[in-house]
Amino acid sequence: MTGTWALLRVVLRRDRLLMPLWIVCLAAAPLGYLSSIEAAYPDAASRQHFYDLNASSATFVVRNGPLYGSSAGNLLAWQCGFVPVVVGLVALLTVVRHTRAEEEAGRRELTGATAVGRHAGLAAAVLAACGACLVYGLVVAAGLAAQGVPVAGALALGLGFTSSGWVFAGAGAVAAQLTWGASGARGIGIGGLVLAFLLRAAGDSSGSASWLAWLSPIGWAHRLRPFAGEQWWVLAVGVLATAVFFGTAVLLSARRDLGAALLPARPGRATAKASLRSPWALAWRLQRGTLVVWTGCLALIGLLMGGVAQNVADMMRDNRAVADVLSRMGGGGAVTDAYLAGTMTLFGLAAAGYAVQATLKPRAEEAAGRAEPVLATAVGRLGWASAHWLIALAGSAVLLAVTGLATGLAYGTGASLVPAALAQLPAVWVLAGLAAALIGFVPRFAAAAWGLLGAFLLLSLVGTALRWNDVVLGISPFQHLARLPGGAFSVTPVLWLVLIAAAAGALGLIALRRRDIPVG
Template identity: 35%
Template sequence: MNGLGPLLRQRLRRDRLQLLLWILGTALLAYAGYAGVSQSYGTFEDRQNVLAAALANPVILMFRGLPSGPAEGAFVAFEVLPWLAMLAALMSVFLAVRHTRGDEEAGRAELVSATPAARVAPTIATIVHGVLANLVLGALTGLALAATGLDAGGSLLMGAAAGATGVAFLGIALVAAQLMRTSRGASSLSVWVLVAAFVVRGFGNAAGVAGDDLTHLTSAWPTWISPFGWAEQTRPYDADLWWPALLALGVGLALALTAALLQSARDLGAGFLPERRGPAAARPGLRTAHALVWRLAAGSIVGWAVGAALTGLLATTLGSIVDQVAGSNPAVAQILEKIASSGSLEEATVGVFFTMLGILAACCAVQTVVRARQEEAHGTAEALLASAVGRVRWLTGYLVVATCAVLVVVAVAMLAAYAGIATNDGDASLYRVVTVAGLGQLAAASVFTAVTALVFVLAPRQTIGVAWALVLAGTMLGMFGPLLGLPGWSTDISPFAVTPTVSGGEVDVRGLWWLLLVIAAGAGAAITLMRRRELAGAQ
C-alpha cells in the first residue's frame, strides 16, 4: 500500500518515548507484583487466606483479578493482571486517537491526503503501529514475569492477555475516532467504554460462584462481555487458556478493520455522529474566559463527580461488611492496613476508598488543565488571546476551574460518605475520618493541578503525555506500593500516600505541608512564567 512504510516509521519515531514509558512501566509493574506477593504472602496458607477473604467480600473482587488458586503465579495474576491490562488499554486508546482524529484536527491528515498515499493508509499504519506496541508490551511483560522464576508458559500467557486487551481497546478507540468529530470526544468515548468494561468485569466477578476449595471463582456472565474479563479468563499459571486472549485479539482486529472501512466512507474532518448545534447567542454566564472554561469542562466534571459519589458511598456502607468478614478471617484487615495505615478496619476502609477518590479528583483536574493545551494546539486559543484576555488570565481560568472541579468531586464524595454513615447507623467518629480523608485527597489532587499547569508552560507539546504519566505513577506508588512491598520512601513520593489520616482517633497530618508547598510553588511558577511564553502550536 502506497505510503504505509513511511507513515509507520513516522509513528514509531514520534511515539518512541511515550511507548517506552508505557511498556517499561507495565513490565516493571508485573515484576514488582511478583516481588510484593513473595514478600507479603510468601506461604501457601497466606495466599489461601487472602483468596478466601476475597471470595467472601465482593468489594475485593471489584478491584482485583479472578481467583484461580493459591499457587504463587496464579496469585500474582489475581493481584496485578487487571491493572496490566488497564495500562495496555490506556496506551492503545491514546495511541489510536492521537494518530487518527488528533492528526485530522492538527491538519497533518490533510497533508498526507495530498500525497500519493492511499486514503486509508494512515489508519492502516496506526493499526499496525498499535498491534506492534502491544506485541512488545506483552512480550516484555511475559519475560519480566518469567525472569522471576515463574512458569514460562503462564508468564507468556499473562503478557499475551494484557497485550490482547490493548489490541481490543485499540479497535474500540479507532472506531470512536471515526464516530466522533473531535479527538476530545473520541478520547472521552473510549475512556468511558474502558471504565464501563472494567466495572462490568468487577460486577461479573462479584456475582460469581466460589469453588468448594474457596480459592477458585467461576465468573458470572457479565464478565464475558468485557475485554478485561477475557484477559482474566485465561487463568495464567492455572488452566492456561489461550482462547480468551485470541478472542480479544480477534475482536480488536475486527473493530480496527471496521474503522478503516468507516474512514473510507466519510469526509476528512467529519464524523458519523453529528455535533449538537449550539445556541445562536451566548447566555450572560458565558461572558468571561473563566465561564467558557467551565462550560467546556462541565460534562467531564459531572462524570467524575458521579464516580466520586459511588466511591464515597461505598467507603462508609461497606465498613460493617468488611468488619464482619475480618472477624472470621484477618486477611481483609491485612490487605487494607497495608494500603491505609489506620487504627481500625472502618478507618482503613475509608482510607482505601478515599485514596481512589483522590485519584479520580486528580484525573478530573488533569483533564481540565490539559484542555488548555488542546485549545492551543487546535488554534482556538489564539482567537481568544487576540481579544482583551491576556495569557495569565487565560491560564488562571483553567487553574480556577480545575480547582473548583476538584472541590466538587471531593465534596460530592464526602456528602455521599456522610449519607452512608447516617443511613447505616455508623459510628459517629467516622464523620471526622471522612472529613480528614476528603480534605487530604483534595490537597493531593490539587498537586496535579499545579504540576500539570507548570508542565504546560515549560513543555507545552509534552503536556498531555507527562501529565497523565505523573497521575499513573502516583497511582501505582500510592495505591499499590504497600501491597507490592515497595520501599516506604518510594511510596511517599506519591501525593495520594502522604495525605492526612485519622488513626486511633488522632489526626496525623503526614505530608500535608509539603503538598501545600508544591501547590503554591507550582501554580505560582506557572502563572509567572506564562507572562513571557509564546503560543506553541501542534507538532
C-alpha cells in the first residue's frame, strides 16, 4: 500500500470541483424535503392522515421503502428513500473512474512505475469515495439537526446514506477487476445497484419475504430506522460488507495483470461489418448500450410513478399545501395534473443526465486515445462529433417518449402522457448543447456539464419548493417549459430553448474543429 496517501491526494485534487458539487447538491435535497414537509403538514393530525394513506400503499413502499411513523422525521426519512441509491451510484462511479478508467487510459501504468504499491491506486480510490460519502452523511445530519429535528435521527439518516455509499464503493472496486473496460465495470456495478433496489423493494412490499430486504445495502439504510428507534448496530453490517468487498477486490487485483481482467474479452471480428463503416454507425455502436440502460431504468420508474398517481391525488385533495408545492413544480389546477406535471419535470432532468453522458462520449474517446486513430482516416471531426451529439438529441427524445408511455400505461391513460414528457425535450437539448460547447472550448472542464445539471436540479426541486426568486429560478431552462398535463402550451419558449441548444452545440463543434486533439 506504499504511496496510498500520495495517490489519495491526486484523486482529491482531480475531483476538487466535482466532489464538493455532488455533496452540496445532494445534501440540499433532504434539507429541502424537510422544509416542504413542515410547510405541508404543520400539525400531528395532518401527518397522521398522510401516514394512514401511504403506509400500506404497496407502490409507495416499493418506491420509497417502509414508513415507520407519522412524525416529521419519519416522513422525511421515507421521502429520502431513493437517496441511498443515488449515493451508491456516485460512489461506485467514483471508484471505477479512478481505477479501471485509469488503467484503460494508460495512466495507471505510469504511476505504477513509481514507488507505489500494487494496490495503492485501488485503496486511494476507495478511501476517496468513502470519505466523500462520510462527509455527505455528516453534512446532511448537521443540516437537519440545525432545523430542529432530533439529533439521533438526523445522524442515523445521514450515516445510513454513508453506509450505502461505502458498500457500493466496495462493489465498484470489485467490478473494476472483472472487465476490460470502464464501461463494463460501470455496467456490472449499476446492475448490482439495480438488484439491490429490487431486493429492497421486494422485501419491503412482501411481509412473508421481508428477509429479502436484509440482502440489500439499500435495505440496511432503511433498517437503521432513523427517527423510529434507531438500530445503530445495522451500521456494522455496512462496514463489514465494505471490508469484504474491498478485501475481495484486493485479492482479485493480485490475480490479474495490469490492464487485464478476470472475465475474458469476447473476440472481435477480423473486419468491421458494412453497417459499422461510418462515424454514425460507430457512434451508435458505442452509445446504444447506454441508451438501453437509461430507457429501461426510467421506464421502470415511470411505471412506479404512474401507479401511485391516484393515491397522490387522494392525498393532495385533503392537503392544499402539498398541491401548491407540486403545482409550483408544474401543472395546472387539477391535483392529478400537478403531480403528473411535476413527475414529467423529474423525468426531464433524468433525460438531461442521459443527454450529458451521451454528449460527453467524444471527450471520453479523446481522453482515452481512441479518437486519434479514427480521425487519422477520412473521417472528419465534425462528422465524428456531431454523430454522438445527434444520437444524444434523438436518444433523449426516445427516452422521454418511452418513459411517458410507461407512466401513462401505469396510470391507465395509455399514450396520453407522451406529449407531456416530450415537452421537456427543449430543456434537455439545452444541456446537450452546453455540454458540446464545453467540449469544444474548454475540454479539460467538460465534466462541468454535470455541475450545470446539478444546479438545474437544485433549482427545480428545492428552489421551487422553497419559493426562491423567479429570476434565480429562471436560470434553469426547465422553468420555461409548459407545465403539462394541465398547463397551457406556448411555442415561443420552445423555439428560444431550441435556438439556444442549436447555437451552443454548433459553436462547440466549430471550436472542436479548430482546437488540438487530444487535449489532456
